[in-house]
Amino acid sequence: MRSPLxxxxxxxxxxxGFDARAVRATDSGGDDDTAVVTDAGNTRWVVRAPRTTAAGAALEAELVLLAALAQAVDDEKLPFDVPRTVGTAPLEEGGRAVMYRQLKGRPVALDRLQPGPGTAAALGRAIGALHELPPTLVEEAGLPVYDAATYRQRRQSEVDEAARTGRVPATLLRRWEERLEDIALWKFSPTVVHGDLSADHVLAADGEITGVLSWGEAKVADPADDLAWLLVAAPQDAVDSVMEAYQLRRTELTDPFLADRALLAGELALVRWLLYGVRSGDDEVIADAVSMLDELDEQTRELPETGGTPAVDVD
Structure with a gap:
């Protein structure tokens, strides 16, 4: 890992000519070293350097997408800003570090999200606008593109792999199999999705969404994925405002099972966390995932008729 200095x-x-006056490390939550550097004018800048060759390749694709997204912002197709690279620096081991101005705003506080025309509605509009972007933005960046059937198969493969670990309660596996086998549930129109939306990656100020970070998981896939974090963890009355604003922002949205898949995606996030722990050999992550899966199993047993997903924090 690189030091802040x-x-x-x-x-x-x-x-x-950049005049760095102060620096502090930040946790990117990925395979990059990041820090916030303050200049002589007290402006804050983010420096991001990949740790591995794979992370470097992912960053290059993300930079292509970010350039296209920045243009969409300038064309008023997106109501929030994205990181805009102002310079790069070559790394000794290959690849390059990037630098961009720190976006304004603070991470969205889901537990304090209120219904109505404020931040909740702004979230719905922001995500809806993202899902209206042309898929070519993602295709031209070399990022994944899925049709609905292939994406369902991808989710099925994750559940199958998790089942082979022997660490997932059988009742959860049956629950997921029923939903994955329901073909009607998976008749959706793929859209551009962020793929890793969370409170840490969405910035807000004065009731508006000001910026969205961490675009490395962007793809063309199921729009429900970008709504899962909200439907699982936000207060229900605020979720209603999010979904209403989202539906108003989308054009010709016909997807009666959008919320159902979003709730399922929230559950399957625990599967991916478990698989990450297994693949990386991280016993602490495995134990954390197993604990949350057991909690989810207990809660869903108590709510067999609702089809809902109780809140389980995967951050």
């Missing part, structure tokens, strides 16, 4: 030094390479 090393990242500040990369900033001076990325932007010649």
């Amino acid at each position: 090393a990242l500040a030094a990369l900033a001076t390479v990325a932007v010649p």
Whole structure:
């Protein structure tokens, strides 16, 4: 891992003449080293450097997408900003670090989300606008593109792999199999999706969504994925405002099972967390995932007729 001082030094390479006055490390939650560097004018900048070759390749694809998204912002197709690269610095091991101005706003506080025309409605409009973008933005960045049938198969493969670990309660596996075998549930129109939306990645200020970060999981896939974090964890009355604003922002949206798939996606996030732990050999992650799966199993047993998903924090 690179130290904050090393990242500040990369900033001076990325932007010649840059005057770094302070630096603090931040946790990107991925395979990058990141830091916030403050300049002489007290403006904050983010420096991001991939740790591995794979992370470097992913960053390059993300940069292509970010350029297209920034243009969409400028064309008023998106109501929030995205990171805009102002400079890059080559890394000794290959690849490059990137630098962009820190976006304004603070992470959305889901537990304090209120119904009505404020942040909840702004979230719905923001996600709806994202899902209206042309899929070519993702295709041209070389990021994954799925049709509905292939995406259902992908989810099925994840559940099958999780089942082979022997760590998922049988009742959850049956619950998921029923939903994955319901073909009507999976007749959706794929859209551009962020793929990793969470409170940490969505910034808000004064009732508006000001920025969205961490686009490395973007793809053309199920729009329900971008709604899962809200339907699982936000207060129900605020969720109603989110969904109403979302549906108003979408054009010709005909997807009666959107919320059902979003709730399912929230549950399957625990599957991916378990698989991450198994693949990386991280016993702590495995134990955490198993604990949350057991909790979900207990709660869904108590609500067999609702089809809903209780709130389980996967962050």
